Amino acid sequence: MKNIFLLSLLITISSIDTNAQRVFLEGNDAILARQKMTCGCTEEGKTRYGMWEGRAYSRIPGEKDKHLFNVVGINTRQCSVVQDELRGRGFKSVSNEIMMYLDPKTNEIIDTWTNPWNGKDVNVLHVANDPVNMRGYRYEKDKDGKNVRALELRKYGDLTFSSDEIPLFYDNPLGSDYQVYVGGAYHAMEIFNSIYKSDEILDSKKKYLTHSNIAWTRIAQWLPWMEMGSKSGIMVFNATGFSTFDESEIWPRLTKVLNERYPIYKTPPPLDDDRTNETSWTVFKKHMENKEKKTVRGKISGH
Secondary structure, eight states, X not given: OHHHHHHHHHHHHHHSXXXXXXXXXXXXXXXXXXXXXXXXXXXXXXXXXXXXXXXXXXXXXXXXXXXXXXXXXXXXXXXXXXXXXXXXXXXXXXXXXXXXXXXXXXXXXXXXXXXXXXXXXXXXXXXXXXXXXXXXOEESBOTTSOBXXXXXXXXXXXXXXXXEEEEEEEOOTTSOTTHHHHOOOEEXXXXXXXXXXXXXXXXTTOOBOSOEEEEXXXXXXXXXXXXXXXXXXXXXXXXXXEEESOXXXXXXXXXXXXXXXXXXXXXXXXXXXXXXXXXHHHHHHHHTTTSOOBOTTSOBTTO
């Protein structure tokens, strides 16, 4: 009897399809799903809070990886919606975001950091980017009125996943005018794996997502405030989080940071915001504009 039960169990397990069901959405179904993925809903002007927490490591050839920081952050966004005669429905998000660097042992916010490679203390410049907007509207159709590439999702029963890798390679705002010749371009990759309830993301008649979850990985260069110069190596960030419309669900630590340090980040930019986006590099450049700058010879620039 026991053997019959085990055989039946094995047959049942082997009959379960563990492969993802690939789902392809096109046209109106695709643009509505994309808008829900970005904005949380298909309506205009609804504030959505996306939070994440994780860790940041160093990776240097020939050296053991170091756990440099923990991180916690929040993005506050809203979306506008337009209808174009040729391109159909379109949407655009506007947002701002903060991310705090935390001590890897105490998990407390740090405002100074001791560089473990040279022993120097440096001031921490937490992420406070305003704005972080889509560059333009994303439309249902292309400029010729044809459907854009289908949206591919992976459905695992009640849960559906989206997976995106975003390679970044462009002129570094802290670099010289000779980056093509001597190097120094900004080089990174953002990896997003997001999870939704299948019935919410795949049904175009459903206007809202409740919660959605995210896994975020970033592979990037040293942060400028770390004063790592040309030292070989990269940083690896790994975090998870979720998004909500409910302000009361913002984590208490982030609520405290928003209230005490970054109150304007509790609300997203206006829907018609057309400012240039900020990054850790552009913010650092502005931070250093009126400050004396170090040189590789140990002198202060301008002296």
